[in-house]
Amino acid sequence: MLRKALVGMLTFALLLMCFPAAAETLLSFTGVVVAGEVRPVTAAYGGRVTGLKLRKGDYVAHNDKIAEIATTLNYAPLEGTVSGIFANEGDDAASIVDRYTAIMFIEPTNKYTITATTENAYNKSENKFVHLGEKVYLSCTADGTHQGVGVIAALTEKGYKVEVTGGEFYMGETVGIYRDSEYKAQSRIGRGTIDRTAPVAVKGTGSVLRIHVENGDFVERGELLFETVDGTLDGMYAPDCAVLAPVNGVVASVDVNPGASVNKGDVIATIYPSDSMQIEFIVPEENLFDIVEGQKVSIEFYWDDDENMTTTGTISSISHLSESAETDPGAGRRSYKAYVSFEPEENVRLGMSVFIYTADQGHPSADAPDDAEPSEDMEDDDEN
Numbered sequence: 001m002l003r004k005a006l007v008g009m010l011t012f013a014l015l016l017m018c019f020p021a022a023a024e025t026l027l028s029f030t031g032v033v034v035a036g037e038v039r040p041v042t043a044a045y046g047g048r049v050t051g052l053k054l055r056k057g058d059y060v061a062h063n064d065k066i067a068e069i070a071t072t073l074n075y076a077p078l079e080g081t082v083s084g085i086f087a088n089e090g091d092d093a094a095s096i097v098d099r100y101t102a103i104m105f106i107e108p109t110n111k112y113t114i115t116a117t118t119e120n121a122y123n124k125s126e127n128k129f130v131h132l133g134e135k136v137y138l139s140c141t142a143d144g145t146h147q148g149v150g151v152i153a154a155l156t157e158k159g160y161k162v163e164v165t166g167g168e169f170y171m172g173e174t175v176g177i178y179r180d181s182e183y184k185a186q187s188r189i190g191r192g193t194i195d196r197t198a199p200v201a202v203k204g205t206g207s208v209l210r211i212h213v214e215n216g217d218f219v220e221r222g223e224l225l226f227e228t229v230d231g232t233l234d235g236m237y238a239p240d241c242a243v244l245a246p247v248n249g250v251v252a253s254v255d256v257n258p259g260a261s262v263n264k265g266d267v268i269a270t271i272y273p274s275d276s277m278q279i280e281f282i283v284p285e286e287n288l289f290d291i292v293e294g295q296k297v298s299i300e301f302y303w304d305d306d307e308n309m310t311t312t313g314t315i316s317s318i319s320h321l322s323e324s325a326e327t328d329p330g331a332g333r334r335s336y337k338a339y340v341s342f343e344p345e346e347n348v349r350l351g352m353s354v355f356i357y358t359a360d361q362g363h364p365s366a367d368a369p370d371d372a373e374p375s376e377d378m379e380d381d382d383e384n
Contacts, residue, residue, distance in 0.1 A: 026357075026358055027287055027290055027357070027358045028355060028356065028357050028358075029281040029283065029355075029356040030353065030354070030355060030356070031279040031280055031281030031282075031340065031353075031354050031355075032279065032280055032281075032351060032352065032353055032354065033277055033278075033279055033350055033351060033352045033354065034277070034278060034280045034339075034350065035250075035252070035272035035273075035276055035278075036276040036341075037272070037273055037276035038252055038270050038271070038272060039246055039247055039249070039270065039271045039272075039273055040267045040269075040270050041066060041243060041245065041246060041267065041268050041269045041270065042266060042267055042268065043069055043262045043263065043264055043265065043268055044233070044234070044243075044264065045069065045206075045207065045230060045231045045232075045233060045264050046069075046230025046231040046262060046263045046264050046266075047069040047071060047072075047229050047230055047241075047261070047262065048069065048070040048259060048260070048261050048262075049067050049068075049069060049070075049256050049257075049258060049259065049260050049261075049262055049268065050067065050069070050258065051068045052067035052254070052256065052257075052258045053258075054066060054067075054251050055251065055254065056251055056252065056253060057250060057251060058250070058251045059248075059249070059250055059251075060245040060248070060249060060250075060251060060271065061245065062245055062247055062248050063244045064244065064245045065242045065243070065244060065245075066244065066245055066268065066269060067242075067243045067268060067269075068241050068242050068243065069229065069241055069243060069262065070241070071210070071228065071229050071241055072204070072205070072228045072229065072230075073227055074103075074202065074224070074225050074227065074228060075221075075222050075223060075224055075225060076219040076220065076224075076225055077106070077200060078108055078109075078200060078221050079108070079109045079218075079219070079220050080107050080108040080109050080218070080219065081107045081109075081217070081218055081219075082104060082105075082106060082213045082214065082215055082216065082218075082219060082225075083105045083106065083107045083199055083215060083216075084102075084104060084105040084199070085104040085211065085213070085214070085215055086100040086102070086103065086104065087103045087104070087204075087208045087211065087226070088208070088211075089208055089209065089210060089211055090208065090209075091207065091208045092207055092208075092232055093203070093204040093205055093206055093207060093208055093228055094205065096208075097203050097204070101201055101203075102201035102202055102203050103202055103203055103204050103208065103225075103226060104202050104213075104225065104226070105201055105202065106199060106200045106202060106219065108199075108200060110163050110164055110165050110197055111196060111197050112163075112164035112194050112195070112196070112197060113153075113161055113162065113163055113164065113194075113195050113196070113197040113198075114138070114150065114161065114162040114164065114175060114177070114192035114193065114194055115156075115159070115193055115195060116159050116160055116161070116162055116190045116191060116192025116193075117158055117159030117191070117192070118130065118159060118189060118190040119159075119191070120176070120188070120190055120191040121188055121189045121190045122186050122187070122188045122189075124186065127179075127187075127188065127189045127190075128189075130152050130155070130160050130190075131152065132152055132153070132154070133152065134152045134179075135149065135150075135151055136149070136150050136162060136177050136178060136179060136189070137149055137177075137178045137179070137181050137183060138150055138162070138164065138167060138175045138177060138178075139175060139178070139183050140169065140170075140173055140174070140175050140176075141175060141176055141191065142173070142174075144183075146167065146168065146169050146170070146175070148164055148165075148167015148168070148169065149165055149166045149167060150162040150163055150164045150165055150166075150177075151163050151165055159192075160190075162177060162192060163197065164194075164197075169194045170194065171194055171195065171196065172195075173193070174192070174193055174194075175192060175194060176188055176190075177189050177190050177191065202225060204226065204228045205228060206228040206229050206230045206231065207229055207230075208226055208227075209227045209228060209229050209233070209241065210226060210227040211225075211226045212224050212225060212226060212227075213225055213226070227241075229241075230263065230264070231264035232264070243268055245271060247271060247274070247275070248274045248275070249271040249272050249273040249276075250271065250272045250274070250349075250350055251269055251270070251271055251272075252270040252271060252272050253269060253270045254268075254269050255268060255269055255270070256268050272350060274344060275344075277350065278316065278339045278340060278342070279299065279313065279339065279340040279342065279354055279356065280337060280338075280339055281337075281338055281339075281340070281356055282335045282336070282337060282338075283335060283336045283337075284333065284335050285322070285333055285334045285335060285336070286333075288318070288336055290358075291315055291318065291338070291358065292318075293315055293316065293317060293318055294315065295314070295315045296312060296313070296314055297312065297314070297315060297340055297358055298310065298311075298312055298356070298357040298358075299311050299312065299313050299342060299354050299355070299356055300354060300355040300357075301348075301352055301354050302352070302353035302354060303352070303353075311342060311345075312342070313340040314341050314342070315338060315340055316339050316341040317338065318336060318337075318338040318339075319336045319337045320336075321336075322334040322335065322336055323335050323336065323337065340356060
């Protein structure tokens with residue numbers, strides 16, 4: 001690399017000696033590849049960040065998965081048939097619950113409920129006391145042809161409720177309730193009327209991201225019904241839970257830790273887009289008016305000994321404010337930042353060092369006359 005820099009400087013000096021008039025217009029600078037833009041990657045909704053494995057400096061391609069935002073999973077509380085799905089993906093759950101009392105309903109497999117009392121229980125004190133969860137045996141009072149089993153599911157002010165777990169009955173039918181499977185009179189703890197088991201409301205909070213069932217589906221207890229996320233979804237649109245890279249580029253920062261909770265709009269990471277790369281260089285005050293915005297320049301990369309990466313660019317901006325750092329004690333010399341836009345190749349990376357040559361006369365080593373080129377002996381001497 002030192003050899004390349006020395007050869008370039010000697011070539012440039014020889015050209016100026018051979019063509020003194022070019023000294024006022026032919027310039028060279030050193031610069032560095034920097035990012036011209038920073039793109040934030042934000043959470044589309046709130047939740048817990050999972051699968052985040054990025055590090056600062058990693059390269060990501062457009063639509064690469066950066067992380068996922070975990071959703072709230074809503075499961076079936078009992079076995080039954082899905083009925084009355086009132087929400088659509090993207091809906092605000094609270095609004096749907098306010099209007100319909102639930103996101104969806106499940107009609108239990110145990111479709112009968114008995115509202116019962118102990119008034120017709122066999123005259124024994126123990127038959128006046130029933131217990132939650134107690135298994136009971138059912139028989140219609142008409143002729144005993146309809147029989148079944150159930151479980152005491154609730155106690156009420158006037159009696160209790162039985163959930164029928166087996167057997168077929170008519171709606172409104174009166175049944176006797178027994179502790180004994182033989183339906184002995186001494187075990188009768190009351191009577192009740194067959195009614196329909198009310199559908200079970202399934203509610204949720206946040207916004208509905210995905211619905212995994214349809215009306216009429218049979219579900220088992222614990223089966224996934226729908227997913228919700230924190231916050232509202234823009235345009236009632238339900239995006240995927242994956243957080244994707246919006247552009248090709250280099251990770252500038254990772255702003256959350258895996259497992260952290262984020263709100264909608266929080267920054268998860270930032271990216272330097274590859275197509276925003278530019279070259280930053282410093283222009284001494286005395287050369288400030290020898291270059292102009294829009295001027296073409298030649299670019300060489302410091303690491304490229306074979307000059308295979310020589311390319312061109314355009315001066316895109318020159319600062320109107322001097323650098324406040326160092327000044328020349330003698331002349332009060334100041335400098336100004338300038339930037340070159342160019343088309344980066346795939347192996348160009350942020351922070352790379354470059355040489356910049358004004359392109360009015362072309363690259364010094366390319367346009368210098370043969371007699372101005374350093375000899376092979378000179379190059380050999382330089383190496384030594």
